[in-house]
Amino acid sequence: MEHEYAIQVRGLRKDYGRVEALRGVDLDVRRGTLLALLGPNGSGKTTVVKTLSTLTRPSRGSVVVNGYDVTRRRNGVRSSIGMVSQFVALDWLHSGRENLVLLGRLQKLSKTNATRRAAQLLERFELTEAADRPVKTYSGGMKRRLDLAASLIVTPPVLLLDEPTTGLDPRSRAVLWEVIRQLLGEGITILLTTQYLEEADRLADQIAVLNDGRIIARGTADQLKQGVGRERVAVVLRGPEDFRRAGDLLVGPGLTRDPETRTISLAIDGPSRVKHLLDLLAEHGLAIDSLSLTKPTLDDVFFALTQRASDPPDADSMPARREPNDELGALR
Amino acid sequence: MTSQTQTGEGVALPDTRTKLYWAINDNLVLIGRHLGHLTRSPDQLFTALMLPATLLLLFRFMFGGAIDVGNTTYVNYLVPGILVIGVTMVAVSTSAAVQSDMQEGVVDRYRTIAMADSAVIIGHVVAAVVRAAISLVAMVGLGIAVGFRPAGSALDWVLTAGTLLLFAFSLAWVAAVLGLVARSADGASGLGLILMFSPYASSAFVQPETLPDGLRGFVEHQPVTLVVDTVRALLLGLPVGNTGWYAVLWWVAILGVAAPVATRLYHRRYA
Numbered sequence: 001m002e003h004e005y006a007i008q009v010r011g012l013r014k015d016y017g018r019v020e021a022l023r024g025v026d027l028d029v030r031r032g033t034l035l036a037l038l039g040p041n042g043s044g045k046t047t048v049v050k051t052l053s054t055l056t057r058p059s060r061g062s063v064v065v066n067g068y069d070v071t072r073r074r075n076g077v078r079s080s081i082g083m084v085s086q087f088v089a090l091d092w093l094h095s096g097r098e099n100l101v102l103l104g105r106l107q108k109l110s111k112t113n114a115t116r117r118a119a120q121l122l123e124r125f126e127l128t129e130a131a132d133r134p135v136k137t138y139s140g141g142m143k144r145r146l147d148l149a150a151s152l153i154v155t156p157p158v159l160l161l162d163e164p165t166t167g168l169d170p171r172s173r174a175v176l177w178e179v180i181r182q183l184l185g186e187g188i189t190i191l192l193t194t195q196y197l198e199e200a201d202r203l204a205d206q207i208a209v210l211n212d213g214r215i216i217a218r219g220t221a222d223q224l225k226q227g228v229g230r231e232r233v234a235v236v237l238r239g240p241e242d243f244r245r246a247g248d249l250l251v252g253p254g255l256t257r258d259p260e261t262r263t264i265s266l267a268i269d270g271p272s273r274v275k276h277l278l279d280l281l282a283e284h285g286l287a288i289d290s291l292s293l294t295k296p297t298l299d300d301v302f303f304a305l306t307q308r309a310s311d312p313p314d315a316d317s318m319p320a321r322r323e324p325n326d327e328l329g330a331l332r
Numbered sequence: 333m334t335s336q337t338q339t340g341e342g343v344a345l346p347d348t349r350t351k352l353y354w355a356i357n358d359n360l361v362l363i364g365r366h367l368g369h370l371t372r373s374p375d376q377l378f379t380a381l382m383l384p385a386t387l388l389l390l391f392r393f394m395f396g397g398a399i400d401v402g403n404t405t406y407v408n409y410l411v412p413g414i415l416v417i418g419v420t421m422v423a424v425s426t427s428a429a430v431q432s433d434m435q436e437g438v439v440d441r442y443r444t445i446a447m448a449d450s451a452v453i454i455g456h457v458v459a460a461v462v463r464a465a466i467s468l469v470a471m472v473g474l475g476i477a478v479g480f481r482p483a484g485s486a487l488d489w490v491l492t493a494g495t496l497l498l499f500a501f502s503l504a505w506v507a508a509v510l511g512l513v514a515r516s517a518d519g520a521s522g523l524g525l526i527l528m529f530s531p532y533a534s535s536a537f538v539q540p541e542t543l544p545d546g547l548r549g550f551v552e553h554q555p556v557t558l559v560v561d562t563v564r565a566l567l568l569g570l571p572v573g574n575t576g577w578y579a580v581l582w583w584v585a586i587l588g589v590a591a592p593v594a595t596r597l598y599h600r601r602y603a
Binding site: 053054055075078079081083085087088089090091092093094098102103105106107108134150 | 354357358361362364365368369372373436437438439440441442443444445446447451
């Protein structure tokens, strides 16, 4: 029996003692699509993945993976999923090949098939050369690739990836993204958690934003970025007087001023608007030291989302100047 | 069935074999994993052999002359105690290995595939018994090299091996419990001290009769002493009496508690 949704979560709550990790999460992931669960550290992303993978039981709510309920049909769930957790889950003393063969044999492959499958995966993930070295000698990117390979030994209908690219260098990250896209192309349903909007943006069909154990927004990357602006421009004024005057002059969505660095940043619709900004500054005789265009970050999205939320944080606790890190701190 | 999607490559064997077949398969695979560590990380076994070997040489040559054990030579008295210490050292490394498996996420991987859960701990326990057997052979060899002259019959040797392997098996389950309870590597090594010191307060090095009353009462009756005394009597060809039965009863009872507790802890830990 095929279900339209590979993952369905309803009213999921999880308490660890008195700490509420999840406070009512609903998720639907359509078959063959990728949902990115986006959120800062401590928002509950890992708890969601652990629940989906039967590593932890829900306190309340229903969680169905590939048609199997995670509390009643654990083995059904386990044979439907591949899972890559944040920490590399491999035997570091054994070689990459041995790890894959061992996991294949635990998943009911014959010795011959397990060996053949291991060789295929090592090849696919460009690990053939290192295949017979102990995993402890692998680089971070290689370990992640092997970890992903390990979750694909028996091709699972559903793949759960918990921050698969955290701590990777940009190149390894790009390699992993490519692999994830390929898997998606093969019809696998993927739930991926991430702290990076860019990652969600590149890979996800749908994004759900998790904050403090609740989904605070969902939609496509474009939908989420509305209100934050597609792009942001930051200008550094030459002197404090110019900075003050520019601050009076400029208005716009999500405008921020940082007197320390004499930087003013605001959302714009597209690069063409930069000219208007420069013209405006020139008209008023304001000199700038530098100008940069940036993509909206997760911080920007969070700021916008939590400002719009029905119960916004106490206004006094919001920093007047938006330093990304402070801001996330204040939101938690 | 949608449980095994088959896309040509990762094709699992049809699920027609019995549950028992797969449980045995999973156990063998994981036992193989731990035995693989013997050659890949020989320092683990080396560490477990160093302490009993050092103690054997130290007591044999430094303190032995000062310790009177009556009818036999001190080295004959000592070796059975060293064998038991060898087994407890192996158990210490087992609790560390269980702890690090739990900590490092390998177990999370096992728990997200449909396999026999029991294999995870049993793999550790069986590998521990194999390591203990290696340690026992090595210590008997070293003992003989420094003057140990056993007098037991072939049957005595078989009974000795049986007693020590039962001891190793039960103690491995206790070690698994400690490894599951420990929240960190430091915690595991702290708890491991309990195992490590259990033979020191036994009849391994000195005759309990020489001890002060309170300590003597404990030392004479604690289960490690029973093992040491049984092995010593068997290897030196002395009458074993009821000590052998008590030793077996004790360690079967400890096994009867530790094995279900370890299994339950393993399941609980992730609930």
